[in-house]
Amino acid sequence: MRSIINILDLSVEEIDELISVANDIIVHPGNYSERCRGKKLATLFFEPSTRTRLSFEAAMYELGGNVIGFSEAQSSSAAKGESVADTVRTISCYADIIAMRHPKEGAPLVASLNATVPVINAGDGGHFHPTQTLADLLTIQREKGSFENLTVGFCGDLKFGRTVHSLIGALSRYKGLKVILISPVELKLPSYVKSEILAPAGIEYVQTTNLEEVMPELDILYMTRVQRERFFNEEDYLRLKDSYILTPAKLKNAKEDLAIMHPLPRVNEISVEIDKDPRACYFKQVLNGKYIRMALILKLLQEAGTI
Amino acid sequence: MNIDSIKNGIVIDHIPAGRGMKLYELLGLGKLDCPVAIIKNAASSQMGRKDIIKIDADIEVNLDIIGYVAPNVTINIIRDGVLCEKKSIGLPQILTNVIKCRNPRCITSTEQELAHVFRLENAEKRIYRCVYCETKASSEAE
DSSP: OOOBSSGGGSOHHHHHHHHHHHHHHHHOGGGGTTTTTTOEEEEEESSOOSHHHHHHHHHHHHTTOEEEEESSGGGSGGGGTOOHHHHHHHHTTTOSEEEEEESSBTHHHHHHHHOSSOEEEEEETTSOOHHHHHHHHHHHHHHHSOSSSOEEEEESOTTTOHHHHHHHHHHTTSTTOEEEEEOOGGGOOOHHHIIIIITTTTOEEEEESOHHHHGGGOSEEEEOOOOGGGOSOHHHHHHHTTSOOBOGGGGTTSOTTOEEEOOSOOSSSBOGGGGGSTTBOHHHHHHHHHHHHHHHHHHHHHHTTOO | OOTTOOSSEEEEEEEETTOHHHHHHHTTGGGOSSOEEEEEEEEETTTEEEEEEEESSOOOOOHHHHHHHOTTOEEEEEETTEEEEEEEOOOOSEEESSSOOOOTTBGGGTOTTSOOEEEEEETTTTEEEETTTOOBOOOTTO
């Protein structure tokens, strides 16, 4: 049974295929509106989420399917101490596919080892979030036309930012990538991401604390939020949360065709004035996320022989 | 027990000096009711000094634990006083319930019945990572 836990579970060819299907869904939504008729997606969200859960649910509804699930651990038997393994064995009896978010790293992998239907990791703590990465990749493809020869700046919390780690992993498989890592010293990209992803792929990277200095080089600026929930210590969070705030003034030397991305939710790291700038792509990412999740649900249900 | 010769059992030889007790603990040899001997700092032409463990019973030992603590050991299986099998062990690819994941954000921190499983990532640097959260194993065998 095929599940998607890590973006690297998908080959470059499979990602190209998903992007191609998502682009076709955007152009011909009517061709897909009955494809999952009679099928059910279970959204098992043990941690709060607005975008990801509703995106999965909207995706399934637009494929003609139905949705069951819960949106917080308190409304599931996890509150009574039920294990992830038992939960997904049970849900496998009701649903054709599962999307799971869990605060503990590795929980969706445990789910995939015990479920009898495909499991999609919808985010496990600070670890993986492959469908966000797919949404990011679809956005980059639609904005830039290709993944090759791009200079991508990642800004903010690069230590706990799972979307950053996943996107770096996915982009590292394409030619000509240059990565610029912009963060406070305390929130630098973990060394294992550098030694295990960037270095083996021979990817050029630069680390800096100064966003404005590197702005003219960037084709893509990927902003991230400093996440309160990843800190054990409130003082550290308060000290670092306003490290980088993107304002129109900071974009003065940016390229005309820069794509400004953010996995959302934002707190204050992108000024609302930027929303009107045609280079702002973060709400396009949200929409693209729904289309790529539709493509992924279709692929996994087809591979499972369910549709 | 005559530690020079056992009739039916296992001799774990070429343990790096100082690792014998760690191996004894991780293998749970203290719980056995058969004779077990640890020889520390024995002279070795290959290693200078080495530790040796002799178990005077034909039991199953966890080879993953042995491979993790001392990948270059030799395991001698003795039956009827005769050396009948000699095994060399390398670093195991997968470690199951040998070491624990220390990441408080890992699913193994809350689900007590889950096996702690680590995958060998780099044999040269002896790096193992938790299969669930990818946290690097702390080298508690050192």
